[in-house]
Amino acid sequence: MKGWMGKSKALLLFTIITMFLAGCGKENLTALEPKGYGADKSMDLILLTTVIMIGVFLVVMLIYVIALIRFRKKKGQEDFIPKQVEGNHKLETIWTVIPILLVLIIAVPTVIATFDLADESQASEHINVEVTGNQYWWHFSYDGEEIVTSQDLYIPTGERVYLNMLSSDVIHSFWVPTIAGKMDVNPENVNTMFIEAHEEGVYWGKCAELCGPSHSLMDFKVIAVSPEEYDQWVSDMQNVDPEEVPADAVAQEGQELFEANSCMGCHAIGSSPAATGPNLTNFGDRSTVAGILEPTKENLVDWIMDPESIKPGNKMTGMYPSVSEEEANSIAEYLMQLKPSEITPESAGN
């Protein structure tokens, strides 16, 4: 066992070096530097299978290269006819049995991990979030907390958070590579998975099932904060007064425009559970505008003026009368001031 471990460590090193040569990708997006329970499990199997497969590949290449060097047709022996071998039972048995053993070595931990990640028996003891996938945004509703957010999912570190996922339209897939593998978000049945982040951070999430023209722009974030900060965030979010009138005049005008332009028809501020558009309660704290842009007022103005140019095929385009740049600016000012909590993506270390 120890010898095997030693060899596998050498191969592991080799693998890791190759991966570094190729670059591991962006921290908090890559699956190659896991920082969560599910991603760890996947990474263990990725490494195990990679090591075994590289071993097999080396054996194949060794035979291949030697055969090609030794048995090329030689000058002066053009008429040489090799011995016509039918086969060799011993060899054939060897290369049947060894792969079966290798497959078993991979299969056993795979099955164990599969059952481990599907374990929902403790779901009721943990935080549960209802996740709804929409073209092209994500809706998060915290069970029993009366908190609703969109695009940014806050979770405490070191704890399992169960996600009960359903789509409102087509199939999406919830994927936060650095902390967990993906799970499809189907329109007909609730799929449950759990995520658990080891360290604080803002983790990139992606939709991984083709869902229309803006499939590639359906990003979201999982913001892992310390349990204390998480509790703070929960209480801040619960104390939001959706009716609150902002202090400065521009924002006040924005609030009026927001209501007059029937933005409220789709976008809720506060913990209204159902919505046809993203919930904006903590918009000012969001890590992005529209899931992909830097969280600046300018970007928000651009988005309000012409969402189609940013996310083709989105459901907001054409839902409201066209707004002037000035009006958009006021609305943006109002929305950017919706900062109910001290706990923001910056708290998670970004």
Next chain:
Amino acid sequence: MSIATTQKRGFGAVLWDYLTTVDHKKIGILYIIGGGFFFLLGGLEALLIRIQLIKPENDFISAGLYNEMITMHGTTMIFLAAMPILVGLMNYVMPLQIGARDVAFPFLNSLGFWLFFLGGILLNLSWFTGAPDAGWTNYAPLSVQSPGHGVDFYVMGLQLSGAGTLMGGINFIVTIVTMRAPGMTYMRMPLFSWTTLVTSILILFAFPALTVNLFLMMFDRMFGTAFFDIGLGGNSIIWQHLFWIFGHPEVYILILPAFGIFSEIIPTFAKKRLFGYTAMVFATFLIAFLGFMVWAHHMFTVGLGPVANSIFAVATMAIAVPTGIKIFNWLLTLWGGSITINSAMLWTLAFIPSFTIGGMTGVMLGSSVADYQYHDTYFVVAHFHYVIVGGVVFAILAAMHYWWPKMFGRILHEGMGKLAFWTFFIGFHLTFFIQHFLGLMGMPRRYWVFLENQGLDTGNLISTIGAFFMTFGVIVFLINIIYTAVKGEKAPADPWDARTLEWAIPSPPAHYNFKQLPLVRGLDPLWIEKTEGKGKMTPAEPVDEIHMPNGTILPFIMTLGFTIASYGFIYQVDHKGWLIAVYAGMAIALGCMLIRSLKDDHGYHITKEELEREAD
């Protein structure tokens, strides 16, 4: 009737000849030309995809058009390029290898080709009004909700070409079971004929699932049924199950003939009989059998539960065992041989490491928990391009170099063959190797753009550069074809000192293939005669008149009818006036069927005198 007279005829006569032909060799060539045409189309689409992804947030093509591109690239390459070219090779080579004068159902053979070709044309007509955009897997409910007629074209086009493929499959099975030459027992059949048989069995059992699925989709989109309509109790996962019950065997439909091709080329150029022939046949069957048991490994993230995921994970890994057997048998065929390396062999030798990588990532993907990370990312894209390009496309190109002399009587130019190989081979690895890492670095597949600052720029740039190398390789290969047609070296009957029956007859063969059916004395019959006999096949019958089927235009007209009807089906949703096209098209098709079944067609006979005049 000889080749010389064929060449003297005008273009119209040649066109008419090919429209009406029921000769398996001509149909094979038609399949290769048709498939080649769609291969170029699909390749162009691939190049546009890669140009779009050359840099982050590129706007070379729009989001909607990009989704049409990826959908058409996948659909075209699988259904209209790879499979038809392989079917073309099977059509051309398999009857020659088993010593038959034609296939069992020449009429159906022609019908199958036209269904494939016009189905493919129908699908590509969608470019003028909006192509399908829900991915080649066309998952419901995205596909049901897809606006416009793109997905309707997908449904009708694939329904037609799928029907053609099914006919081809049945035809090959009957041909191999009933028409082998005297002495050609099953265990003396060349591996390519074996894989043709097993592939046909896969087609037979896999394609009906696609047929049903496409019908469900057609009715949901055109007639308001509720199979995938969640509001009325429908279930979109049914599409996924039926699609992959078809779709997974489909990848073996592609790769098994490729295995067959390599199992012909390696023994020829290593001058050594195929190592472990029996094990190879057995492994082929095992792969085919397991191929039906693993469809849900495409659905690990759907939420089928740990029991289903575990079963399908283990079954998937099990396929590595028979595939490994094949790889080692090829290696041991090389071992101890006297290896000639030319263009055909280069593609073959490149296949072994490339496909091994693809097979290994296949096992990695089979590990369900690891797949939660790989699924629907560029890792998967890399994996299936390693098996389909590194396996199937390499096999097709190897086969082109290998059988070109037999089909056209001229040898492809070696220098250009090697240039095409090296550029394509390097480009292939440049394009796809890096994609394994892109996937794990967080790039899902079917992404129109990737954002800046996500660490994905370099990888995508390398990948696009590779695509240009591949394009260059394909262009060189095309130039090679043109050059060879004009001034290529004339090929003798047996240019490679090969082993199987197709090399015992002239290049290209007479339309009746064998003047006298050969007597087969063992595996590699021609090799046996060359090393232990008089150097040529012993006839199993005296020269006698040969019964041949008549050519007919009916399959073409019938398919035209079906195509018109399909077009009508697509547009009757907008305007009921299009139902006229449906009725007219169906009337044409049914009329042709009626003529076919009511008009006696006994074929014709080539007399003994004619045969003796055409001395060999």
Next chain:
Amino acid sequence: MSHDHSLNPETMPEDPAKATMEGKHKFLGLWIFLGGETVLFACLFGTYLALRNSTAGGPSSQDLFGLELVFLMTLLLLTSSLTSVYAIYHMKNNNFKKMQLWFGITALLGLSFLGLEIYEFAHYITDYGFTFRSSAFGSAFYALVGFHGGHVVFGLSWLIAIMVRNAKRGLSLYNAPKYNTFGLYWHFIDVVWVFIFTVVYLMGMVG
């Protein structure tokens, strides 16, 4: 080699349907085709089983199905299978007239089956408003039973076409395989119906 394919008692082979290469090809080809058809119906059965309870508030199988009608349909189709066996038996004895007669009875039984099926569908549509748009169950039901019905229609057209075509020409080595393959196809349709009877109707009435 004679090109005359018509039969007379002296030259008649044991099994005229399989005496020629073409005949053998057709027979084997149809068997193989039926293998594919089996998968086709298996997929439809699978779809039906997945959706049979998805009535979306519309009529359910218990509301709709009645045993008497379906039992009669089953009886008709099973009998038509038996009569086609008689017909093939007479073909092997080179008795063309009797073969045509029994195939005629087969066609009549098939047509009555079809008539009852059309009546059944019309009954569901007019009395219950149950169409293939009503619910996923409706779609799956009409898809499965309708596909089978479509096969019956195709089989009957095929049979009538060859019967009319050959009425005056008698049996030959050229047309015997056509009758024979039809017989095989007809048995297959029958077997599928037995499964539909069990899975759709009997299981549907139990609930």
